[in-house]
Amino acid sequence: MPTEADTCRTYVLPALQAAGWTNDQIGEQRIFTDGRIIVEGTTARRGKRKRADYLLLFKPSYPLAVIEAKAEYKSAGDGMQQAKSYATTLGLLFAYATNGLSILEYDFTTGMERAVETFPSPAELWARYRKAQGLEAAPEDKLLVGDFPSDQLPRYYQRIAINRAVEAILKGRPRVLLTLATGTGKTVIAFQIAWRLWQGHWNRKGIPNQQPRILFLADRTVLVDDPKDKTFAPFGDARHKIGGGIANKARQVYFSTYQALVGDVERPPLYRQYAPDFFDLIIVDEAHRGSARDDSSWREILEYFTGAAQLGMTATPLREDNRDTYHYFGDPIYTYSLRQGIQDGFLAPYEVRRVVIDVDAEGWRPYAGQVDDLGREIPDREYMTRDFERVISLPARTQAVAEHLTRYLKATDRFAKTLVFCVDQEHADQMRRALANANADLMRQYPNYVARVTGDEGDLGKALLSTFQDVESQTPVILTTSQMLTTGVDAPMVRNVALVKVINSMTDFKQIIGRGTRVREDYNKLFFTILDYTGAATQNFADPAFDGEPVKVVVEQTDQQGAVESAEELPTPAQDEEGDADTAATDEIAETAAAYGPGVLVQPKERQQPRKFYLSDGLRVEVIHETVQELDADGRKLRTLRFTDYTGEQVRSLYRSAAELAGRWALADERERIIDALEARGVTVAHLAEVMGQPEADPFDLLCALAFRTPVLTRRERANRLRAEKRDFLARYAPEARAILDRLLEQYASYGVEELRLPGALRLPTIAGRRTVSEIAALFGGPERLRAAVSELQALLYAA
Numbered sequence: 001m002p003t004e005a006d007t008c009r010t011y012v013l014p015a016l017q018a019a020g021w022t023n024d025q026i027g028e029q030r031i032f033t034d035g036r037i038i039v040e041g042t043t044a045r046r047g048k049r050k051r052a053d054y055l056l057l058f059k060p061s062y063p064l065a066v067i068e069a070k071a072e073y074k075s076a077g078d079g080m081q082q083a084k085s086y087a088t089t090l091g092l093l094f095a096y097a098t099n100g101l102s103i104l105e106y107d108f109t110t111g112m113e114r115a116v117e118t119f120p121s122p123a124e125l126w127a128r129y130r131k132a133q134g135l136e137a138a139p140e141d142k143l144l145v146g147d148f149p150s151d152q153l154p155r156y157y158q159r160i161a162i163n164r165a166v167e168a169i170l171k172g173r174p175r176v177l178l179t180l181a182t183g184t185g186k187t188v189i190a191f192q193i194a195w196r197l198w199q200g201h202w203n204r205k206g207i208p209n210q211q212p213r214i215l216f217l218a219d220r221t222v223l224v225d226d227p228k229d230k231t232f233a234p235f236g237d238a239r240h241k242i243g244g245g246i247a248n249k250a251r252q253v254y255f256s257t258y259q260a261l262v263g264d265v266e267r268p269p270l271y272r273q274y275a276p277d278f279f280d281l282i283i284v285d286e287a288h289r290g291s292a293r294d295d296s297s298w299r300e301i302l303e304y305f306t307g308a309a310q311l312g313m314t315a316t317p318l319r320e321d322n323r324d325t326y327h328y329f330g331d332p333i334y335t336y337s338l339r340q341g342i343q344d345g346f347l348a349p350y351e352v353r354r355v356v357i358d359v360d361a362e363g364w365r366p367y368a369g370q371v372d373d374l375g376r377e378i379p380d381r382e383y384m385t386r387d388f389e390r391v392i393s394l395p396a397r398t399q400a401v402a403e404h405l406t407r408y409l410k411a412t413d414r415f416a417k418t419l420v421f422c423v424d425q426e427h428a429d430q431m432r433r434a435l436a437n438a439n440a441d442l443m444r445q446y447p448n449y450v451a452r453v454t455g456d457e458g459d460l461g462k463a464l465l466s467t468f469q470d471v472e473s474q475t476p477v478i479l480t481t482s483q484m485l486t487t488g489v490d491a492p493m494v495r496n497v498a499l500v501k502v503i504n505s506m507t508d509f510k511q512i513i514g515r516g517t518r519v520r521e522d523y524n525k526l527f528f529t530i531l532d533y534t535g536a537a538t539q540n541f542a543d544p545a546f547d548g549e550p551v552k553v554v555v556e557q558t559d560q561q562g563a564v565e566s567a568e569e570l571p572t573p574a575q576d577e578e579g580d581a582d583t584a585a586t587d588e589i590a591e592t593a594a595a596y597g598p599g600v601l602v603q604p605k606e607r608q609q610p611r612k613f614y615l616s617d618g619l620r621v622e623v624i625h626e627t628v629q630e631l632d633a634d635g636r637k638l639r640t641l642r643f644t645d646y647t648g649e650q651v652r653s654l655y656r657s658a659a660e661l662a663g664r665w666a667l668a669d670e671r672e673r674i675i676d677a678l679e680a681r682g683v684t685v686a687h688l689a690e691v692m693g694q695p696e697a698d699p700f701d702l703l704c705a706l707a708f709r710t711p712v713l714t715r716r717e718r719a720n721r722l723r724a725e726k727r728d729f730l731a732r733y734a735p736e737a738r739a740i741l742d743r744l745l746e747q748y749a750s751y752g753v754e755e756l757r758l759p760g761a762l763r764l765p766t767i768a769g770r771r772t773v774s775e776i777a778a779l780f781g782g783p784e785r786l787r788a789a790v791s792e793l794q795a796l797l798y799a800a
Helices: 005-019 076-090 122-132 157-170 184-199 221-231 232-238 258-262 299-304 319-328 338-344 356-360 395-411 425-438 440-445 455-469 506-516 536-541 581-598 643-654 658-665 668-680 685-692 699-708 715-725 728-730 736-750 773-779 783-799
Strands: 027-032 037-038 043-046 051-059 062-069 096-097 103-107 113-117 175-180 213-220 239-241 253-257 280-285 308-313 334-337 350-357 417-421 448-454 477-479 494-499 529-532 553-558 566-568 622-631
Touching: 005 051, 005 062, 005 096, 037 425, 051 096, 051 319, 062 076, 062 122, 062 668, 076 096, 076 103, 076 280, 076 506, 096 122, 096 350, 113 175, 157 175, 157 184, 157 334, 175 184, 184 213, 184 221, 184 308, 213 221, 221 232, 221 239, 232 448, 253 622, 299 581, 308 319, 338 477, 338 506, 350 395, 356 715, 395 417, 395 425, 395 494, 417 425, 417 506, 425 440, 425 477, 440 643, 440 728, 448 455, 455 477, 455 622, 494 506, 506 529, 581 622, 643 668, 643 685, 643 699, 658 699, 658 783, 668 685, 685 699, 715 728, 715 736, 715 783, 728 736, 728 783, 736 773, 736 783, 773 783
Parallel strands: 062 096, 175 308, 175 334, 213 253, 213 280, 239 253, 280 308, 350 529, 417 477, 417 494, 448 477, 494 529
Antiparallel strands: 027 051, 037 043, 051 062, 096 103, 103 113, 350 622, 553 566, 553 622
16 A cells, blocks of 8 residues: 655655755755653653654755645645644745645645645745745845854754844844743854854945944853853854953954943943944843843943844743833744743753742741840741741741752752752852751762852852853752852753742743753753742742643652651743842842831841841741642643543543543554643653553553543453453454464553554564464455454454
């Protein structure tokens, strides 16, 4: 029987060559995702990767269309939905489906689907693309400049972002915004955009053969130095970092922090030493971090360089706290979300562990006249999570967190890289000390096992951070920080993110979560854990605007010492880097005072006494509950329910009855689709058997039991029931053929339904003996009758 592969070889490839497509322009069997990472308990594996039968590329950097091929005996229309789905994902305007005998085209620019006699030529499709995108006036030689040659080609979403940004700039758009989740390679995208414009000698003035002057802007030194020294290294001597109050004008690719250009009270703004039209392109990294705020002193830099095209890059979709960014740059020309990155397998999924501390759950109130460590009377009111380490410091709470986190690492991996986000620099130091003492056995051997990295550490902190980021360096393992590591720090080996600070900003929250989303499959880093000690994670996941996707829920009951007694798995489906200590905390205390009224300690900047109350003695703090949560399959709603309940819910969403499920499950291809559909919803069939403690049961019975309350049969019970109740089926066959079917049933009872898949099952010694597959088929009257017999066997297995 003809297959899809036959259609590709016999019809599609010759038809494309006849239309003028060269081998370099025909991308055959192109994989464009890595396959979603499926977490199964403490291990993970890859799901299926998405693969297009054909991509049509005008140039290597310019895919134009996708082709989905179907077998000749099927309709061409059978492939259209998949072709359109792939084209939508890949940002293409044209989709084709064919069975070799007919061709269907869907044009996204017109919304029309039509039958065509032949595939269009490369020139025809390119002309249609340019017209649809308004690129007729864009110079072709600049539009088609290739990427910087590298062993690693841009991923599909990076390709979309690069092409759309280059097109927008060549069309003369003054401001462009790209929104891509943390960990998706925004710096690589920025480099390729800059490279293509630079190599194409594009400049805003239109001067022939003159390369553009490019400025890469960020608000932190680490966000400038890393791109300059690493990603943008191919620009060589054209690079220059602006600093020291000197306006060098002899280079072409500049890097600077906003602070270096703005200057201070002792120095006039450095940026004014450059003409307003000096730069052709300004790339604003982490654009949400204040650069576009109406009241920002940095905004004046962007408004001064009116002669430059300005490209903003951010990881956070439109929110109230970054509205100015979107107002300034306009709507993003491309968005790639955290949820999509997880589904594609480019970003790591995660579980969320919410750890409840008694003082956070119940609040804390001083007794009448209670004084702190410095002898100051503590205002009488109830203090909650938002007050701890801002208004009142409770070292006992910090100690409880440190002991719990240490127990968690001991139970999982003590050398799993971990970031702990604290309220301020002082709190980060207290947490460092508590964690170091809780891990004294390792600190003796590894003095930097726990370290603090905040603005106060200066160059030492940067050195520790650099070592932490190195995938080959074993220590530091735990870094405590407050604000410095929330954004722009590439630490691919982070396996745990602990939150000990309330996070009110979704923008900041997404940046913090992004510290763990990078995947390092070569180091077995495929997922990570968020430990939430404040409830902030839970609140932000419930926000309708959040688009992430945790993978599992675990509830842990603890005793008074915080030791785990029982556990059950549940399902789920801008400031300077030195500005996160006193100034930021003082502002937040003032906000707390405004919210709570008088009686809260608030000190001016030039204060003579500490800004917090400190209470070290006489307070016992304990972990009283731990919950592991994840979002549903749509990544929209946080759920905490039993895994079994969740599984039943997902099965019922796909099938209305056990009979309907059985009819599908009996067919090997349909069974595979069911398993894939459940995995997409966070249910792994193999893991389900482990969770339910039923390794001998058929997964079909487990799914039916959870969804439709049917009894659970073991595979052997199901096989024996068929032997007893369907004797007429077996009696149809001669003794030798009947023996083959009986052996297949025995193989199923021992190992599962996959043992019935042909032709592999017939090659097993337990089935075939000394017979070949052809000899076995002859016992049934030929291959077709053999397949029919095994198909009926599976149908009868699940009819019971």
